[in-house]
Amino acid sequence: MSNNVVRSLLAEPRAPQPPQRVWRDWALIALLLPTAILEGVLREDVVWRPVAIVIAVGSILALLWRRTHPLAVSAVVFGVAIASSLASLIGDLPVIGLNTMIAVILLPYALLRWGSGREIGIGLGIYVVALVTGFAVEYTGLLNVFLGGVVLFFPASIGHAVRYWATSRARELDKMRLLERAQLARELHDTVAHHVSAIAIRAQAGRVVAAIDPSAAVEALTVIEAEASRTLAEMRVMVGNLREDEMAAMAPQQGVADLEQLARSVGDQPRVELELSGDLVDLQPAVGAAVYRIAQESITNAVRHARHVTRIDVRVAAEERCVRLTVCDDGDAGATVKNPSGYGLVGMSERAALLGGSFEAGPGPDRGWTVEAVLPKVGAAR
Structure with a gap:
């Protein structure tokens, strides 16, 4: 059972139609870039100042591709963080980083919202490694480790919830479309089939009696004209529904009061x-x-x-x-x-x-x- 669940998760495709960049992205970049540069220049305790500024600027710019390439961006940004943590751990060097880098918590959200199942699995592994190596360099207690995990993975849970809601909404809309198509198919079948049958019967009868009773042929043509007009009117209503015309949806439906006209339209035979x-x-x-x-x-x-x-x-x-x-x-x-x-x-x-x-x-x-x-x-x- 668990193997089936894992396989189904890994087989999950990417969420469709991720937006590439919207105005909010440019506003975010316009806010974060100057902030990161100012922090890198003005903070006195920043170690390896040029390297820290370059890493921060590159990570912020990478956020522009977080929806279209969520795993690649996460791998690059968190890979750099892991490398810097390992360098600090092995070489006994101070941590390189700016507070502005907190913006990378947008990446777990984007990965869970837009990535495929396989990408999500790989990305979550990268996040765990980054979390472990980061606290291996600066361990300040279990509480801080727990809070750091919450800060990192809470956006991921929000991304998963938004994705689930969007998927459910899309399925509901697809279901509604199928129901509307089924209803349209019924209306089309009921309306066209009846009126065309009446037209065909009257045309056959008119052709038979035309030579011996011209008035009966004229009567048949009158019925054919009326049935054709009604068919055309009802077809226009259905086409209006297809175009989502609210006025067409408000058109009165035929009911019990129209049964007498329905009975007369068939004729005598x-x-x-x-x-x-x-x-x-x-x-x-x-x-x-x-x-x-x-x-x-x-x-x-x-x-x-x-x-x-x-x-x-x-x-x-x-x-x-x-x-x-x-x-x-x-x-x-x-x-x-x-x-x-x-x-x-x-x-x-x-x-x-x-x-x-x-x-x-x-x-x-x-x-x-x-x-x-x-x-x-x-x-x-x-």
Whole structure:
């Protein structure tokens, strides 16, 4: 188990899109460089003054690359610190360093925030070595060792926390995008499939009767024009949603009141009979839209796939706490082709489930196909 955890940590990729340099970096450099130079010049106890100033200036300038090359910058800066500590330890020399060098605690933060898992592992090892060698030169007690570790590794813990939050946020946004795409796919399938099916049926009927009844052909063209206009309008709403247009998101959804127009759009073959009962006025918009879309998809499936279907019955009944939608046709028994993995049934089932309802579809008791959805009046419980 522990080996798997270590392997997963080492396989962690770098955080995406690290900013190279922002205005805060230049402001930090503009503040630290003069401070380091002044400290190196004015402090009387600085040993090897030119070397200390060069190390401090180089370390501060290296902070500009801490996000894009976190391990390399940490290795260079802390490597110099380790080398100077070893030189002091072996040669019994005084410590070389300026107080301005405290700014290097930004490097552990940057490493944990932007580095890969392997880089983080190597970098933490470098930090531990730097801490040990530093206190080996100037040991002032366990308390100071502990406080020095806190000062060094606390920014690293903050970097890890920020990285975890950013990763979780990115995953949540990806999940929301997937849900929006699924919803768009359902809307596209439900809307376009129904209207295009109606257009195709009317066009076929108009072509058949054009020679013997021109007025019927004109009527078919009128229905085709209306269906095409409605399809275009709904497509514009969906395109507006893709563009994140707030006005498009506020467009009214179709609901139970639009079922009569939906039934008329199919025509006489097959005939759609609509029956509404109970109090359907105060339904939530999401529930009304789900009733409409499930009825629309069920009618489209019956028109497309049911053989010898002459009648489609749509019943919407409002009960005390729920709305019951039933759609059944009189096609040949077993002749209605339904693909359980198709988008239509999946979309209807998902719509019902999202609202806390139930959905069933299957062959009717006598003939045809029956779809039944039961949705709570107030939608899903939050």
